[in-house]
Every structure is written in structure tokens, then in C-alpha cells.
Amino acid sequence: MSLTLRPHIAGMPPYRAGRSPKPGPDGRAWKVSSNENPYGPLPGVLEAVARSLEEMNRYPDAGNTEMTSALATRHGLDEERLAFGTGSVEVLAHLLEATCGPGDEVVYAWRSFEAYPLAVQVLGARSVQVPLTATGEHDLDAMRAAITPRTRAVMVCTPNNPTGPAIPHDDLVTFLESVPDDILVIVDEAYVEYVNDPCATRGLELLDVHPGVVSLRTFSKAYGLAALRVGWMAAADTEIARAVRSVTMPFAISSPAQVAVLASLEAEPELIGRVRVTIHERDRIAEELRRLGHRIPATQGNFVWFPAGELTHVWFDAFREAGLMTRAFAGEGLRVSIAEPDANDRILEVAGTLLR
Structure with missing residues (x-):
């Protein structure tokens, strides 16, 4: 092949999705x-999606207007703080795209979400992976020590995927207070709906702690919309959200996905x-x-x-x-x-x- 690929893209492995099972001895699998959420769509979702398909000849709302309004109202947030993508992993990629480039460093715990190193590598940035503790938790002191003048972003996953522990809220506040204001801090809360520990991180409250904080969330897990791919973020600084909206492809989230989100929110x-x-x-x-x-x-x-x-x-x-x-x-x-x-x-x- 005569085409020359960028060095950090050549040989880059694809994301490895979960495999389908084969039946056991009793024929079950x-x-x-x-x-994934083992349950089907929430009440009203299938009906709303079916109605939206009647207008599949029309483009979806590029501004995600109704979703933005619904989530802003539900969480008491300024609409300008919000941005969406086809799954939280796309929002994550756009956040890094807006802040990182070749040679920049991104600090995160490891092992954590498998997409993190891929999202960093595609930009030509460098992953700085900080080992988890023996109990599968983030070592926030070690992560703070790993921050250098080249660090442009820090990612924390709470609860951590794949090990499970959530970061205590007060510990993360202390960590954020020590992180320079010019560093993006992505708090990945893909599983926040399953958290029942009152001491665990409350990501939206962190928006008032550090100017670079972003709470990253998804409708793929608890809401059961994995196939429709809708993720969203709330940022401390409206400029961060604006940057993500600017680099997101127009019409990224389909009309069926948008109405499914709205119907799911109604089925709380x-x-x-x-x-x-x-x-x-x-x-x-x-x-x-x-x-x-x-x-x-x-x-x-x-x-x-x-x-x-x-x-x-x-x-x-x-x-x-x-x-x-x-x-x-x-x-x-x-x-x-x-x-x-x-x-x-x-x-x-x-x-x-x-x-x-």
C-alpha cells in the first residue's frame, strides 16, 4: 500500500467488544x-421509537433540543453546560480531541475502561497509566504525582470498570483541589445509576469544585438503550461543552434515539x-x-x-x-x-x- 498512515494509527488495535456465548450442556447461554442491561426497553419507549420511524425521511434534530432541555431541568443545570454524542465513549473522544494533541499526556488509572488508551493513542497523545490499588481502587495520590507540565487531561472512572469500586466523593474533591485549573478532568460515571453508597462520588456536584471537570454519563446501561447509542456530559465550564458540540458530527444522534431517551426519562x-x-x-x-x-x-x-x-x-x-x-x-x-x-x-x- 502506498498510502502512509500516521505512525500512532498504524497497527492500532480495534476496540474489542464482548463476545456472544455458546450454549452450555443444558442448551442455555x-x-x-x-x-448490558438484561431487561428490555422501559414502558413507552418502543411506542415512541415506532412513531419516530414514520418520519425517517427527515433529519434528526441536530441540536438535541428536547433532550438538552429535559436533562437540564432534571438536574438543575444550564443547558449550555451539556453536550451529547453516540455513546459516552464518543463524548470522551471529543473531549480529548478538543484538549489533547501529539506529545500531550493523559493520566488515568489502570486497569480501567478499555477505550481509554485507544482514545488517547488516536490523537498521538501519551497514556500515563497509574496502577490501581490491591483492592481495585484508584490511587489518587499516585495519580496526582503522575501529573506533569505536559498533562492535558485526567480521567477517573467511578465506579471503575472493570473492578467495580466507586471513588469516595470527599477523596475526589481533595484530589481535584490539587489539580491545576488548566487540566481537563473527566469523571466517567457510566454506571452512576447503580451506585447506592452514600459516600460515593456525586459527579454533578464536582462541577463547582474544579473549572475543568466534566461528568460523563450514558443511556446505554441502566436505561437499556445500548443499541441506540446516546451519551452525554455536563461541564463546569460552558466553553468545554461548546467545544464538544463543535467537533461532534451533525445529526449524530438519530431521531429514534432522541425520542427513546425522552420516553425513558418519563419512565423513571x-x-x-x-x-x-x-x-x-x-x-x-x-x-x-x-x-x-x-x-x-x-x-x-x-x-x-x-x-x-x-x-x-x-x-x-x-x-x-x-x-x-x-x-x-x-x-x-x-x-x-x-x-x-x-x-x-x-x-x-x-x-x-x-x-x-
């Missing part, structure tokens, strides 16, 4: 590799009920796994983390043979999503055999 009582069920199952599974002897970190997401180390591939195969497709991180561990009760019971059955 569950995908617990992608932290049903959402709360479903989230409570998932939290109950998460806590039940984590408690039972610890009783079995597994070192499961405290989790505030819709998943649990098995720190399997060198046994990761062996445990992955054990789950797979039982009809459960998990997410494996070679040499580190497995992330297992909370699913339907039958799947969760199967997870416990398999987990009970792994330490024998």
Missing part, C-alpha cells in the same frame, strides 16, 4: 461480558425498580462469592470482578463451558455482568467450582 419509576433489582442481585452475588473464598472487590456497578491472575483463561473456559460468556483480561481477571436471576445463579454454580 448468557452473555455477561458487556455490562420503572427504571428505579429495575435498578433496585440489579443492585440486589449484585450484592447477593458478591456476598456469596466472598463466602466461597473469592476476593471480590467492593462493587458499585452492574458487574463483579474476579482477580484471577494466571488462572484467568482457565476460569474463562469454565464459565464458557457452562454457557456464560464473561470478559477476560489476560493475566489479570474476569469481569462478569449482573444478568437475569437464572444467569446469576449459574455464575455462582460455576464460581463454586473454581477454587477447588
Whole structure:
């Protein structure tokens, strides 16, 4: 090929999506590799989407007007602080695009969300990965020490994907107060709806702590709109949100996706009920796994983390043979999503055999 690719793009691996499962011995299979919501759309969503399809010959609202108004009202925010994208990962990419370039540094904990190093690499920037603690938590002191004059952004994931712990709110406030004002701080709260620890980070409150803070959220998880791809952000500085809106492709979010968001927001009582069920199952599974002897970190997401180390591939195969497709991180561990009760019971059955 005569075309020359940019050096940091050539050979760059694609994002690795969760794989589909194969049936176990009883013919049943569950995908617990992608932290998806196991339940269908909330009441009213399918009807709203169907109505929107009648006008698929028209472009969607490029300004996301109704979504912006609805979220601003719900959270008491200035509309100019908000921006949207096709999933929170796209909003993240646009935030980095607006602030980072070749040679700049981005600090984040590791292991964390797999898209982080890819989003940094595509810009020619450099990842500065700070190891998690032994309990799968962010080491905020080490992250602060990793900030240099070349640092343009810091990313924190709370609850952390894939390990599960949420960052205590007061600890993150103290951290932010020590971060220079000219650094973007992205607080990735993709799983915020599942958080029930009163001491955990409250991202929208951080907008008053540091001028570069952004709270990043999604409708893919608790709201069950993963296939429609809608993420959003709220920024401390309206200029940050304006920059993201400027680099986002026009008409990025489809009309069906926009109306699905609005209908989902109207179904808040049903959402709360479903989230409570998932939290109950998460806590039940984590408690039972610890009783079995597994070192499961405290989790505030819709998943649990098995720190399997060198046994990761062996445990992955054990789950797979039982009809459960998990997410494996070679040499580190497995992330297992909370699913339907039958799947969760199967997870416990398999987990009970792994330490024998």
C-alpha cells in the first residue's frame, strides 16, 4: 500500500467488544461480558421509537433540543453546560480531541475502561497509566504525582470498570483541589445509576469544585438503550461543552434515539425498580462469592470482578463451558455482568467450582 498512515494509527488495535456465548450442556447461554442491561426497553419507549420511524425521511434534530432541555431541568443545570454524542465513549473522544494533541499526556488509572488508551493513542497523545490499588481502587495520590507540565487531561472512572469500586466523593474533591485549573478532568460515571453508597462520588456536584471537570454519563446501561447509542456530559465550564458540540458530527444522534431517551426519562419509576433489582442481585452475588473464598472487590456497578491472575483463561473456559460468556483480561481477571436471576445463579454454580 502506498498510502502512509500516521505512525500512532498504524497497527492500532480495534476496540474489542464482548463476545456472544455458546450454549452450555443444558442448551442455555448468557452473555455477561458487556455490562448490558438484561431487561428490555422501559414502558413507552418502543411506542415512541415506532412513531419516530414514520418520519425517517427527515433529519434528526441536530441540536438535541428536547433532550438538552429535559436533562437540564432534571438536574438543575444550564443547558449550555451539556453536550451529547453516540455513546459516552464518543463524548470522551471529543473531549480529548478538543484538549489533547501529539506529545500531550493523559493520566488515568489502570486497569480501567478499555477505550481509554485507544482514545488517547488516536490523537498521538501519551497514556500515563497509574496502577490501581490491591483492592481495585484508584490511587489518587499516585495519580496526582503522575501529573506533569505536559498533562492535558485526567480521567477517573467511578465506579471503575472493570473492578467495580466507586471513588469516595470527599477523596475526589481533595484530589481535584490539587489539580491545576488548566487540566481537563473527566469523571466517567457510566454506571452512576447503580451506585447506592452514600459516600460515593456525586459527579454533578464536582462541577463547582474544579473549572475543568466534566461528568460523563450514558443511556446505554441502566436505561437499556445500548443499541441506540446516546451519551452525554455536563461541564463546569460552558466553553468545554461548546467545544464538544463543535467537533461532534451533525445529526449524530438519530431521531429514534432522541425520542427513546425522552420516553425513558418519563419512565423513571420503572427504571428505579429495575435498578433496585440489579443492585440486589449484585450484592447477593458478591456476598456469596466472598463466602466461597473469592476476593471480590467492593462493587458499585452492574458487574463483579474476579482477580484471577494466571488462572484467568482457565476460569474463562469454565464459565464458557457452562454457557456464560464473561470478559477476560489476560493475566489479570474476569469481569462478569449482573444478568437475569437464572444467569446469576449459574455464575455462582460455576464460581463454586473454581477454587477447588
